[in-house]
Amino acid sequence: MTTQKYKSLLVIIWALWAFHPCLAIDDVLRTAKRDAILAQITGAVRPKKQISLISFGAKGDGKKDCKPAFDKAMKRAAHMGGAHIVVPAGEYLLNGPIHFVSNVCLELQEGATLKFSSEPAFYLPLVKTSWEGTFLQNYSPFIYGYQLENVSIIGKGVIDGNAGTTFATWKSKQKIGQQLSREMNHKEVPVAERNFGEGYWLRPHLVQFFDCKNITIEDVFITNAPFWCIHLLKSENIICRGIRYDAKLVNNDGIDPEYTRNLLIENIEFNNGDDNVAIKCGRDNDGWKTSCPSENIIIRNCKFKGLHGVVLGSEMSSGIQHVFVENCTYGGYCKRGIFIKTNPDRGGFIRDIYVNNCEFGEVEDLFYVTSMYAGEGMDNHHFTEVHDIYVKDLKCKKVNVAALVLQGTEAKPIYNVTFDNVDVDKAGIGLSFSNTKTIGVSNCNLGGYVGVPSTASAKDGIFNK
Structure with a gap:
């Protein structure tokens, strides 16, 4: 359905609601409105060219730091104009975040686990993000994308934030940073001057796509997040499907859409601490x-x-x-x-x-x-x-x-x-x-x-x- 046809259909549906309020919960009208939205949701276009993380020096032994391999794979994908990065079975330690580029599908095959380090210093320098509704700079989310398109995380593998010993203990210390962020919000301090990170105890998100479009997150298992599990910030055209959770640390929300439009969340088994x-x-x-x-x-x-x-x-x-x-x-x-x-x-x-x-x-x-x-x-x-x-x-x-x-x-x-x-x-x-x-x-x-x-x-x- 084209954008113009979509807009025309919504105009008709809203007109029916406006002039016939008694039909406000009529199943036919509700379904038509929902289906007009569904027609706009496609998720990511997945690249056909495949590369293996192993070819960039990763080793799934749970000991070797695989962040350099992910960085190299993302750089290669950018040069290729996009790539499907395959992570085979094994445990991959990451001493720092994965920063996505556009046109990348990250496939975590069954038996693959991304296990992030619990050391906060690895998630610096600061990146553009938000915290409880306030824009600021803070620790990088563990998986992060900013101003991208066509990004996917798929497969039966595991994303383990491993945050229980550090980030999960921060809530009792966050009050000063939390209040300062809200004060800056209310005083409309320029976002570029809202720098947090070390000493403010504001926990990063596990997965965040910020100002992105065409996103798919499908089938992965999520556990031990430092804060919210999936934060979809100022993004659009998204499918979250078949995700499984056992994420019961502090404030482990499952999915947090914020300033986000055209989103389908389906067939998900939640088990969250929030x-x-x-x-x-x-x-x-x-x-x-x-x-x-x-x-x-x-x-x-x-x-x-x-x-x-x-x-x-x-x-x-x-x-x-x-x-x-x-x-x-x-x-x-x-x-x-x-x-x-x-x-x-x-x-x-x-x-x-x-x-x-x-x-x-x-x-x-x-x-x-x-x-x-x-x-x-x-x-x-x-x-x-x-x-x-x-x-x-x-x-x-x-x-x-x-x-x-x-x-x-x-x-x-x-x-x-x-x-x-x-x-x-x-x-x-x-x-x-x-x-x-x-x-x-x-x-x-x-x-x-x-x-x-x-x-x-x-x-x-x-x-x-």
């Missing part, structure tokens, strides 16, 4: 200035396990829209199934969110939307517009606290939200809505089913009481 998918879009001033929403994101056929299944926010100041979560289930416990979070520091918008045919086992909260996340920003006036959220065919076996929660603000109530066919076997609180308007609830059973009412007669004695 959010499985966390859609973000910049913090406060940086987000407002960038003005590039995260949009056109489809999450389907995934198994969730970890802190939260799908999260939107809280760093989302450029806005989030056109997100589809479909046909997903659970592989274990999640604290919350779907969690949408913002506060009056953020501004921006969250809109056009569709959740269909998803199931969870045991959770604390099933579907939770709050405009007061962490109690931050309550004295500020950057309220977020949260509206047009459509939930259909959502199931859960046990909800320990609350099944459906909507928490708006007086300044910006949450509006145009519908729940259709939500079934929860056991629930502490069925629903809790505050500062909302135009909310629809139909065919929902929250905490079990009520059958046919019993009848009463005089012999029951109730009339004599």
